[in-house]
Structure formats: structure tokens, C-alpha cells
Amino acid sequence: MHLMEGELPTSMSGSCGACINGKLYVFGGYDDKGYSNRLYFVNLRTRDGTYVWEKITNFEGQPPTPRDKLSCWVYKDRLIYFGGYGCRRHNELQDCFDVHDASWVRPPELFIAQTGFCMTEEQIFWGWHNDVHIFDTKTQSWLQPEIKQTRMNDLHYLNLDTWTWSGRIPINGESPKHRSWHTLTPIADDTLFLFGGLSADNIPLSDGWIHNVITNCWKQLTHLPKTKPRLWHTACLGKENEIMVFGGSKDDLLSLDTGHCNDLLIFQTQPYSLLRSCLDCIGKNAIILESQISLLPPKLLQQVLKKITFWTAANHREEQRAQKEETENKYQWISSN
Incomplete structure (x- = not known):
């Protein structure tokens, strides 16, 4: 804190x-x-x-x-x-139909000419x-x-x-589906990572793609889980080129605004280093290795303790999630019978 x-x-x-x-x-x-x-x-x-x-x-x-x-x-x-999205001055707008007020919005000079009333250019409306x-x-x-x-x-x-x-x-080869509410994250000087979004058919997407800005080619990552769609989420690059995705929704927000997410998705774009793999192994098996951890050099010990804290918290959240799903499934079974 x-x-x-x-x-x-x-x-x-x-x-x-x-x-x-x-x-x-x-x-x-x-x-x-x-x-x-x-x-x-x-x-x-x-x-x-x-x-x-x-x-x-x-x-x-x-x-x-x-x-x-x-x-x-x-x-x-x-x-x-x-x-x-937010405030837009009237002088930024063209002749358009306001779907909220069911009326046509006209530029100030046309409004004055047709109605005789004065409209300032600083009047505020909403839009992208x-x-x-x-x-x-x-x-x-x-x-x-x-x-x-x-x-x-x-x-x-x-x-x-x-x-x-x-x-x-111009793109060479296959391209991702048209989408909105996705993330496009740089993972190297010449590489971008595309994840999720909402398709043209209003289907939440869970696919991930790598784009090479030099060859202008897309490559789909086939190892990503198909059951973790996300849209309107955030994504950032980790220390070892893993992509961390947080928040967003798993549902089409335009029709069902209930699938808000607070879990963290981590996607690898390259193999982890040997040090990272060893730290994760120790962190996951801290109870078994408890008597030996204190023998590590001080600098390495600090990294190990951080990993132990991380995996302890991650396992606790996973247990809570499993218990919650079990309880929900139990209530659904009772209500259906």
C-alpha cells in the first residue's frame, strides 16, 4: 500500500x-x-x-x-x-438527426436563417x-x-x-474479422497483438492475432482459450512479452450488460526464460520446498518470495471461483428440479 x-x-x-x-x-x-x-x-x-x-x-x-x-x-x-466520446460543440457538427430528441440538428448559420433565433457556437452536444x-x-x-x-x-x-x-x-494473406472494442498492443518494435472485441455479427470474440508491421501479415494464435471472450477490456505488455488482459465484458454490451469481468488473462507470445520458469515452479510448490527456500541467496530469495505471494493469492482466488461456481450450479440444479 x-x-x-x-x-x-x-x-x-x-x-x-x-x-x-x-x-x-x-x-x-x-x-x-x-x-x-x-x-x-x-x-x-x-x-x-x-x-x-x-x-x-x-x-x-x-x-x-x-x-x-x-x-x-x-x-x-x-x-x-x-x-x-463526450462533449462536442455545435460548430463541429453537420446536419444530422438526433435519435434521442427525435429532431434534426442543423449548423448554427442554417438554424438562424430558418428560425430567426440565435444559437451560439459554444452550445454543447454529445458524440464521438x-x-x-x-x-x-x-x-x-x-x-x-x-x-x-x-x-x-x-x-x-x-x-x-x-x-x-x-x-x-494493404494486408498480405488472412485478416482478422471486422470488430470493435478490441485491444491492439505493441509487443515489439515491429509486432502488434490483437485480442478480442465485438464482431460485425455482435458476437464477443476470444481470438488473438499477431501482426508484423514490416511484412503486413497477420498470424492467428491457435493456442488461446476459446471460452474467454472479451470486449471493452484493457491489455498491456509484461516483462517477458506476455500480454495481460484485465476487465471488460464477456457479453455483447449493446444487448446484455451483465457479463462484467474482473479476472486477469495472461497470454504468452514467446517461451518464458529459464529463470522465470524456475521461479514459477518454486512459487507453486512453496510448501514442498519450504525447508530449502531460506538457503537461497538474498537477491534470489526476494524474487522467490514475490512469486510465492503471487501464486498463493492466485490459488486462493481460483478456489473461491470454484466454490462460487459449485454453489451456483447447486442452486440451478435445485431450482430445475
Whole structure:
């Protein structure tokens, strides 16, 4: 446990976080008061175990409108934000139909010409974004680059030096199904890992794919479990190129919002090192090896103790899950009979 002090961010969902030079920056999200465009940071390089949060208010430029569910990238001491859902000014909208109010939304100049009433450009509506915003951590300033060319709904990339979209990238060979609410995680300089999502047929997916950005080829991982679909989850890279997936849902959120998950899925993309395999073996068999563990060198002993703690907690959670499933199956059998 670590002590958190200062201007702590409120409890939010859909926020976006990234680390630069030992500082964790958290932007946006959704809390009890609605969408947020606040930016906080905390210095993680502390020696006394106390972390002090600060809210950045003294900045230059115009920050993004309040939003959540956006993506973030770190490049040259800059935080680059893309997309999200939240506030949109009326002058950003085209002539469109509002499905909530069952009315057509018109641009301000057309609204004034047709009705004679005044509408300011700062009136707020809700919608998805496809804009890019940058926060420079050195100058404490926001800026919005001019994006060139086009964006596609297939695989594409944005050159962070020229701010130019690639357009649709031609793929060699087989490609994954069309999907949304998936994760795409870099696992090497030239390799990406795609997992899960919701298919075009509204089917939760559990497939995993490796994409080589040099050959532009996809390769499906056939050893992944078929019974662990995930969408709207998070994924990150571990120390030995394993992918850790947490949270999300196993159901189609558009029709059944009940399958929320809190378990951790770990996928290997390459064999573990010999040291990692040995530590896992000791951690899983700590009771059998109890009399010998204390004989290990101090540096190695610390790693072993961490593994023992991890596997003890993992086994405890697995036992609880098994007991819960057994109880649920028992009640289902009783109710059906």
C-alpha cells in the first residue's frame, strides 16, 4: 500500500493514462458530474512511499472538450490523445438527426436563417470524436495539429513526425474479422497483438492475432482459450512479452450488460526464460520446498518470495471461483428440479 496525497482525481471510468519520465498523467474520464477534461499527474519516483497528485491548471492553449474512452500515445515528451466520446460543440457538427430528441440538428448559420433565433457556437452536444490533441509536458501547453490525408476504419497508422495518415494498409494473406472494442498492443518494435472485441455479427470474440508491421501479415494464435471472450477490456505488455488482459465484458454490451469481468488473462507470445520458469515452479510448490527456500541467496530469495505471494493469492482466488461456481450450479440444479 502507498499513501496518496494532494489533488487526487475523482473516481472515474474511461480515463486515459500514460507515463513520461517517471510521471503518470491521467486525462479525461467520466465521473458523477459527467465528462471531464481535467489533467492530473503524479511523480512515481518517490523514495518515501508517498505519492502527491497535482492538477494541471496553469497551461497554454485549448484543451480537448470533456470526454472519455479516448486513446493516448507518448512521443517526444508529448502526450498525444485521439478520439473519445463526450462533449462536442455545435460548430463541429453537420446536419444530422438526433435519435434521442427525435429532431434534426442543423449548423448554427442554417438554424438562424430558418428560425430567426440565435444559437451560439459554444452550445454543447454529445458524440464521438476523431480529432488529435497534444499536451507538451515541457512547455505545459495544449495544441491541435492539422491532420493530412484520410482515416480509414481498417488497419492504418499516423506518422507522428509529419502528422499524415497512411490510409488503408494493404494486408498480405488472412485478416482478422471486422470488430470493435478490441485491444491492439505493441509487443515489439515491429509486432502488434490483437485480442478480442465485438464482431460485425455482435458476437464477443476470444481470438488473438499477431501482426508484423514490416511484412503486413497477420498470424492467428491457435493456442488461446476459446471460452474467454472479451470486449471493452484493457491489455498491456509484461516483462517477458506476455500480454495481460484485465476487465471488460464477456457479453455483447449493446444487448446484455451483465457479463462484467474482473479476472486477469495472461497470454504468452514467446517461451518464458529459464529463470522465470524456475521461479514459477518454486512459487507453486512453496510448501514442498519450504525447508530449502531460506538457503537461497538474498537477491534470489526476494524474487522467490514475490512469486510465492503471487501464486498463493492466485490459488486462493481460483478456489473461491470454484466454490462460487459449485454453489451456483447447486442452486440451478435445485431450482430445475
